[in-house]
Amino acid sequence: MASALRVQVSPSAFSNYNLIALPSKFHQEAGVVVLVSNGPGELATWVRPVAENLHSKLLMRPFAEDASLGLRLVLVPCPNATGSEFNAASSWGQFEQIYPAKYFWNLLCFPRRYGPWPSKGIVVFLGGDQFWSVLLSARLGYRHLTYAEWIARWPQWNDCIAAMSPRVRDLVPRRFRERCVVVGDLMADLSGFSMKDSPLPSGEWVALLPGSKKAKLSVGVPFLLEVSDRLAKLRPGCRFLLPVAPTISVDVLESFSGSKNPISSLYQSSIAKVSSNGSDNSLRTITTTQGTQISLEESNPSYGSLSQCALALTTVGANTAELGALGVPMIVIVPTQHISVMQAWDGVLGLLARVPCFRRSIGLFVSAWRLRKGGFMAWPNISAGRQVVPERVGKILPEDIALEASGWLSEPERLKGQKEDLRALRGRPGAVNALTDEIVSLLERLYI
Numbered sequence: 001m002a003s004a005l006r007v008q009v010s011p012s013a014f015s016n017y018n019l020i021a022l023p024s025k026f027h028q029e030a031g032v033v034v035l036v037s038n039g040p041g042e043l044a045t046w047v048r049p050v051a052e053n054l055h056s057k058l059l060m061r062p063f064a065e066d067a068s069l070g071l072r073l074v075l076v077p078c079p080n081a082t083g084s085e086f087n088a089a090s091s092w093g094q095f096e097q098i099y100p101a102k103y104f105w106n107l108l109c110f111p112r113r114y115g116p117w118p119s120k121g122i123v124v125f126l127g128g129d130q131f132w133s134v135l136l137s138a139r140l141g142y143r144h145l146t147y148a149e150w151i152a153r154w155p156q157w158n159d160c161i162a163a164m165s166p167r168v169r170d171l172v173p174r175r176f177r178e179r180c181v182v183v184g185d186l187m188a189d190l191s192g193f194s195m196k197d198s199p200l201p202s203g204e205w206v207a208l209l210p211g212s213k214k215a216k217l218s219v220g221v222p223f224l225l226e227v228s229d230r231l232a233k234l235r236p237g238c239r240f241l242l243p244v245a246p247t248i249s250v251d252v253l254e255s256f257s258g259s260k261n262p263i264s265s266l267y268q269s270s271i272a273k274v275s276s277n278g279s280d281n282s283l284r285t286i287t288t289t290q291g292t293q294i295s296l297e298e299s300n301p302s303y304g305s306l307s308q309c310a311l312a313l314t315t316v317g318a319n320t321a322e323l324g325a326l327g328v329p330m331i332v333i334v335p336t337q338h339i340s341v342m343q344a345w346d347g348v349l350g351l352l353a354r355v356p357c358f359r360r361s362i363g364l365f366v367s368a369w370r371l372r373k374g375g376f377m378a379w380p381n382i383s384a385g386r387q388v389v390p391e392r393v394g395k396i397l398p399e400d401i402a403l404e405a406s407g408w409l410s411e412p413e414r415l416k417g418q419k420e421d422l423r424a425l426r427g428r429p430g431a432v433n434a435l436t437d438e439i440v441s442l443l444e445r446l447y448i
Contacts, residue, residue, distance in 0.1 A: 030118035030119070031118050032069065032070045032071070032120075032142075033070070034072045034123045034124065035047055035051065036073075036128060036132065038085075038128035039078050040318070041127075041212075041321070045187055045190065045321070046127060046186050047126050048092060048301075049186065050126060050439075051071060052094065058440065062093070073097075073098045074098075074099045076129065078128050081101060082212055082248065083247075084246075107136075108135060108136060111140060120447070122142055122143045122144070122439060123142050123145070124146075125145065126147055130154055131153070133146065134157045143446060145439060146160075146161050147435060149168070152172055155179065160179055160180075160181070162438050164182075165182060165184075181434075183431050183434035183435045185325075185426070185427045187321050187325035189432045190325040199308070200239075200305055203238075203239040204235065205240070206240050206241070207314075208312075209243065211245075211317065216317070218256055219315075222264040225257060226398035228288065228292050229268070229288055231402040235409060239293075240292065240294040240295065241306070242297065244302075250284070250298070257270040269288050271288060272289045274286055283295040283296055284296045303326055307327070310415060311330065311409060312331075314332055314333065315334070316334055316378060320379045323422075324378075324380040324389075329418040330389050330418075331389070331405060332378040332391045333396065334396075335394075335396050337396075380421075380422055
């Protein structure tokens with residue numbers, strides 16, 4: 001049986017932080033904080049900031065080898081995962097152990113096979129199915145905290161519920177509401193990333209976000225490559241930025257633009273070459289077969305660079321929440337002529353797209369559903385309950401999106417209006433700090 005990753009980091013790494021003093025008994029007994037998550041979006045925007053903030057407040061392994069408290073990450077099964085989450089999280093060096101999703105059920109049944117577990121601990125839900133973290137906390141005999149973005153599904157089995165908004169708290173049954181505290185939207189803290197940390201060269205920048213999962217990349221890569229070629233002709237001064245998700249690589253992008261991806265044959269553009277600009281600080285560049293250059297942002301997180309873009313062209317998913325938190329205007333693209341992209345979705349639509357008898361009619365079904373129910377797919381629109389950012393769903397073509405993007409870029413006041421709407425939805429920063437305070441509070445209660 002494969003073991004979890006173990007890392008060692010110098011204890012001096014966080015020596016300058018003002019660490020919180022916990023009860024003396026805390027320092028004499030071993031303990032652990034276990035973060036539970038699933039896909040690339042949650043890892044980047046929830047798990048990593050929370051882990052970093054915990055290390056800034058508590059003396060924890062792996063940064064302090066002799067500390068009584070450790071920080072671990074458990075990845076849970078998820079249809080939206082890419083399979084690269086383990087490698088992405090391990091590169092951060094934040095966790096003493098990381099348990100891959102493929103071992104979750106074995107870990108749940110036989111936790112001791114994966115090393116010793118302290119008698120005291122906390123399981124924190126930060127993505128996936130809330131029930132998996134409930135099961136894990138019960139199996140280990142640990143306290144349990146859920147970060148509830150839209151609803152807390154198992155309040156009776158939570159010691160603490162950290163709600164994104166008062167609306168989420170109000171959905172908790174009254175008898176459990178005293179366990180719930182509103183911490184805010186973790187995404188709102190993305191606004192703290194400064195463009196000064198990674199300034200882009202001057203120009204009119206457009207971000208391309210094709211997704212991070214195979215089903216979305218198979219459509220998003222060739223589709224957006226052709227959009228960039230067409231938009232470059234409409235606006236010759238336009239510059240393009242493609243942030244490479246931490247769970248994929250440039251080689252993966254290349255593979256989806258070539259003959260290995262059947263969908264790419266339906267589009268006119270592909271990647272001709274990938275080159276370096278010759279400077280240690282410069283971005284690598286994709287050149288399309290039509291000569292358009294697209295800068296690659298390979299550092300993570302890429303929020304500093306993204307925040308400088310005038311417009312983003314993106315698929316549905318966590319991308320839309322991140323862009324909304326950064327206040328970046330966007331056009332959300334859902335080409336339903338490619339059923340593979342639908343199969344990657346959550347919920348009823350994703351299930352229907354996998355059923356053969358529904359595949360041919362899924363585009364009509366989605367259009368009818370959106371017209372009758374006012375259903376939204378982008379997170380800013382879902383949060384607002386109205387259309388804040390345009391969603392283009394159906395049999396859409398690259399030339400349509402290029403023309404629309406050119407129209408938006410030609411009207412700075414419209415872009416400014418969308419940016420202001422996104423900022424109004426974002427909420428105040430501070431949710432990461434508030435959530436980690438709740439984790440610390442729960443730790444203190446463990447050792448009283």
